[in-house]
Amino acid sequence: MIVYKKTPHLRLTRAQVPEAPYWAATTIAPYSPRRAAPIAIDYIDLRASCAERFEVSVCENVRDDLERTTTRHPLHAPVLIDAAEFAEVIFGRGEEALQFASERHVAAMQLVSTRGAIPKLEAEDAVIAIATWPLEFDRVEALFADAKERGVKWGVVVPIIFPVTTDLTALSQLSDLAKNYGASFFAGVPIELDATARNALARTLTGDGSEETYEMLFHADLGPIRLSTERHIAALASEIGAADFVVPPRWDRRTNWNAAVLLTLTATRILSMNHDEELAWRLTRSAKVVALLEKPIERVAQAASLSIIDSLDEISVDLLTEWLETGRSSFVGHIEKQWRLRRDSGV
Structure with missing residues (x-):
């Protein structure tokens, strides 16, 4: 009732x-x-x-x-x-x-x-x-x-x-x-x-x-x-050609929030697969830094390099730089391929 x-x-x-x-x-x-x-x-x-x-x-x-x-x-x-x-x-x-x-x-x-x-x-x-x-x-x-x-x-x-x-x-x-x-x-x-x-x-x-x-x-x-x-x-x-995560509105935009989503999603999957825990936590910390950053990272990358942002680790810098330039990240793509695993794959 x-x-x-x-x-x-x-x-x-x-x-x-x-x-x-x-x-x-x-x-x-x-x-x-x-x-x-x-x-x-x-x-x-x-x-x-x-x-x-x-x-x-x-x-x-x-x-x-x-x-x-x-x-x-x-x-x-x-x-x-x-x-x-x-x-x-x-x-x-x-x-x-x-x-x-x-x-x-x-x-x-x-x-x-x-x-x-x-x-x-x-x-x-x-x-x-x-x-x-x-x-x-x-x-x-x-x-x-x-x-x-x-x-x-x-x-x-x-x-x-x-x-x-x-x-x-x-x-x-x-x-x-x-x-x-x-x-x-x-x-x-x-x-x-x-x-x-x-x-x-x-x-x-x-x-x-x-x-x-x-x-x-x-x-x-x-x-x-x-x-x-x-x-x-x-x-x-x-x-089926669909994204494998809940895609937020305006995902096509290179915003700080979307960058933080990308880092957090990747870190979460690394942790869930029991891979490199230290790397996952570094990505998580970078996500927080990017989300709280006042200046748009797209503008930072255009003016100089993301490496000038304190607390961003090297992998996060490379990942986000490639994402800003192409809309994709080869590292994220590598994690995605490992993440996608059918339960009946061994049958």
């Missing part, structure tokens, strides 16, 4: 440096986190839970609250608007936030999900991220088709939840749909399951292998299968 309750305030958080998976400088959440049944995903904290009754807070006046909270501190791009689940169909508060950002020429990404709705507003530079939970293929395909028909820039977020979205057949079907309808990215996002979510998933298990799956749900470390599934999804993305 879901009960909706109006509240005068929304949640607005700011980040000094980009963080996976959405890379947002500002996050706007006009609804409370848990708002679906039987399993509710908090798409910001990346956790899933289950309850017989959820009370969902809905911001009563998005525009008024945003005007008040941004009087002293304006919105910084890129903005993430968490408008997943059916609440958006009823209230449309996410679209109101998108309109507010659009009027101020602040690029935003709106997160919607299987039982949600794509905004009708055509916002400049907006990106729609469609989360495929619950995994209802008819509804997912309808959303993909709607996004293609409207001509919006969009991509797919696959919440990685064992055993539903770790199934290789289901992932292959999703990637085919993403390819057919022109998704710009196809990315996996690992979701932690609390005990209530595990219980809810266990109640759905039937057929061959259900006992083994039940044992894994409650007695195994699901971290390795989440990681291997994330890498498998990245491999599928490459095969």
